[in-house]
Amino acid sequence: MLLLYPRSPSTTYWSYSYALSLLGKRALQPPLGLLTIAGMFRKTDSLRLIDLNIESCSDEDMLWADAVFVSAMIAQKDSLAVCIAQAKRLGIPVIAGGPYPTTSYDKIADVDHFILGEAEIAFPVFLRDWAHGKAKRVYARSANPEETARLLHDFADDADVQTVKSRVCLDDSPMPRFDLLDFDAYKTMSVQISRGCPHGCEFCDIWQRFGRKMRYKSIPRILEELSELYRLGWRDSVFIVDDNFVGTPAKTRHILSAMIGWQKEKRYPFSFSTEASLSLADDAELLRILAEVRCEMVFLGLETPVEESLKEAGKFVNTAGSMSERVRRIQAAGIVVTSGFILGFDSEPADIADRMNACIYDMGIPVAMVGLLQALPGTALHQRLKREGRLVQDSDGNNTHEFSLCFKSRRPAEDLISDYKKVLQALYPKNLKSYFAR
Ligand code: B12
Ligand code: SF4
Secondary structure, eight states, rough: OOOOOOOOOSSGGOOHHHHHHTTTTTTTSSOHHHHHEEEEHOSSSEEEEETTTTTTHHHHHHHHHHHHEOOOOGGGGHHHHHHHHHHHHHOEEOOOOEEHHHHHHOOSSSSSEEEEEEETTTTHHHHHHTTOOOOOSSEEEEEEEEHHHHHHHTTSSSSEEEEOSOOOOOSOOOOOOOGOGGGGBBBEEEEEEEEEOOOOOTTOOHHHHSSSEEEEEOOHHHHHHHHHHHHHTTOEEEEEEEEEETSHHHHHHOOOOOOHHHHHTTTOOOEEEEOOOOOGGGOOHHHHHHHHEEEEEEEEEESSSSSHHHHHTTTGGSSSHHHHHHHHHHHHHTEEEEEEEEOOOOOOOTTTHHHHHHHHHHOOSSSSSEEEOOOOSHHHHHHHHHHTTTOOOOOOOOOOOOOOSOOSSSSSSHHHHHHHHHHHHHHHHHHHHHHHHH
């Protein structure tokens, strides 16, 4: 079984194409989705992982396999198409899952079987059917009846798709097969502790795909994953990939206390980073223990300094107090704040570039990921823009390196793009003065 991860384009924010070579690394993070499904095969199956971000896949590599299992984010779609074409040319079946196939299966040709959404229940069913030579085209267990109906419609009888009352219990997710990785190639390892987010931002698909009720792995299970990374020899940074690690603060405190015990016992082999909502700043105890576990960086979705735009986007979690004071509180706990910012909201004022620069400078955010608003498939924003007849093209997920919009903006697109360039030039001038000042 060949687990194949497509190449990321070099021009996305998270590709870190230039920084990685300075660090002697080939990719930022491993493909945790593929490592997770790797844990669902039979012990007797031979597995091999090829991450095209660190090595290539020859015809010989592919011919070794009975089947190719691919995962992809939308930004990897071109490389995904090349992987699928190679497998097809060699007559090897292709099974696809992960975020891009889940939201956009209708745009991906030549896949033999799709496993859509969270795979913990559906993938073992597929493997069983496949072993008996009667696998269907699509497998999914969805909490959303509309999604089930759409898949049943699109795949007619060739589908094993069901609506489930409760989503996957995270302790049923197998231990990711970290042993398949070449540790030296990656800057950081990844673990997932929770899924879901209680907030409902219009441009985000996380709450739709994973629910607003947070689900967590149990503490023994979390420590087991850290211990596995430790046992395999990892001694560096670990990214907690959760979309909002502080979705239920009391639960996060509890988990962190156990992780602190583990770190102390092992003499702090890891540093952590994660993603969180700004509400993190409102819980002093949580901040204290997050620093104590050695979380060195959090990525916050601050989005915009314009309160009206935050409200428009349903990002109310950012309007509950002064943004800059809250960011300062996190920094005062000893944690670096990096953040995402967006240009392109309907209510955006004409002086947005100056306001955004001032806000990022004032908050001392060294690395700000500023991008143009994207309407990813599966988001409420995508639905609204479609309803309003404003969608002009599919988003390719690259919100930072493409000077084009996938929808008709309220402000003239040229003004928006020119403001975007203005912000980037002020944040990252050639002499980097303002960067170091921040
Ligand atoms: C960690 C992460 C990253 C990391 C690492 C990615 C990596 N190497 O895997 C980094 C920071 C590099 C990253 C980058 C980007 N990311 Co990202 N990322 C995530 C995040 C937060 C978690 C992914 C994860 O590890 N989950 C844990 C694993 C276990 O879950 P999973 O991958 O979904 O896998 C499960 C199922 O999907 C399924 N599955 C997955 N693959 C397969 C394959 C098969 C064959 C089968 C059967 C099943 C299966 O099984 C797993 C168990 O259920 C997600 C949000 C999310 N919660 O999903 C966004 C997310 C995947 N990222 C996204 C985007 C847009 C990006 C960027 C384009 C952002 C940018 N502008 O730069 C870049 C693109 C990458 C690039 N460099 O070109 C989008 C993708 C949207 C889409 N529809 O494709 C997401 C969903 C966030 C969002 N809502 O916007 N990302
Ligand atoms: S807080 Fe972040 S993860 Fe949660 S819905 Fe909003 S953008 Fe998505």
